[in-house]
Amino acid sequence: MPLKAVLFDMDGVIVDTEPLHRKAYFKTFDELEIVVSEELYTSFTGASTKRVSETLINEFNLDQTYEAIAGIKRSHFKDYFYNDDEFDLIPGVRKLIEHYHENGVKLILASSATMVTINMVFEKFGLEQYFSGKISGADLKESKPHPEVFLLAAEMAGEPVENCMVIEDSTNGILAAHRAKIFCAAYRSPHSKNQDYTLADTVVSDYEDLELDKISKYF
Template identity: 50%
Template sequence: MIQTVIFDMDGVIVDTEPVHRYAYFKHFEELNIPVTDAMFTTFTGNSTRNVFQNLKEIFNLEQDVEDLIKRKRTIFNDAFDSKEDLELLEGVEKLIKDLHENGIQLILASSASKVTIERVFRRFKLHPYFTHLVSGEDFPKSKPHPAIFEHAASLSIAPKECCIVIEDSTNGIKASTAAGIFCVGYNSIHSKSQDLSEANVIVNNFNELNFDKVKNLDSKLRSN
């Protein structure tokens, strides 16, 4: 039986991607580097540190990675605090509460920084439902590397075989697959540029999931 659900955050619990995108491109403009939409899409699911490590090599940036990260996060935090219409994605709060009330352990495994995770969880009062919050900034390699999900699974109350991951990005799904964890791909309006084909199951709305349906994924786990 499924005992632990590992959630991604951006694009799964809350859509902060437009805020991140705004912060990144404002910073790119300041740096005068021509990052295309296509290039930016390949960074989805990466930590801020990994994004700037890559960009530093691509564009031969003189700034230290830590300084680049600090500036981008300043822009993001200012925009986040002023965005009054930021809401949880449709159906996810109901799903989180349903799973929690039925004894499913919830773990967050997000590429976002600890500061951003804390901002989201404090704003939407999500702390009571999750036993662990895992940030990508603690790992040298971002998704699609499996390290973050391997660590999240190690925090589970059950074996990895009794865990599932909910992801909306190509890199996140690849990371879950590489970690050997059953993956539910969330095909939201915010993930249209992402390839979810490697997910074990794809849902288009969180109303398609509840405790009973998640519990029954156990049979699909055994058949994979």
């Protein structure tokens, strides 16, 4: 049962866009002249821009529509995305992607991000050449921890689930892989706070530990 396909989550696994979202949101709050506490900001984790905007409108009695607020936030995000010097791929991930690709392992991106953001990341870092497919959870009915995104990714790779591996960093993503019955490697990054790795099949803090010779014992 050799490993034939690796299904990558994106945020927290390939790049970490969280600091950019944070900067973009706080710049938006300044423009709206509102003071958002850390506690309120933390409650936005994993919420869509639309939901955050609606919460702000209710919380601060704002006159703007949610589209207007989301528009401001998106333009700031784009600006940071292309111009923030600290924004880069997660250490070691390019080498791992190249390693799989050179060894004939199919790569599929299975992310909850929108296709617009996925394409921005792929273009900026030149990742298109390595991946044979991309799926945005934003286009699906169900989101993680529902297994749909990973089952579709395995299907896209044309491989049975037992020949696939998921690389994830979040509780919901790990649970989704577990429900899809796909081997899951959890990446524990310096940024992952309060994530539960219990259901992962292996946990690594360094991508070198996911090279084929190191994981061959599982497949």
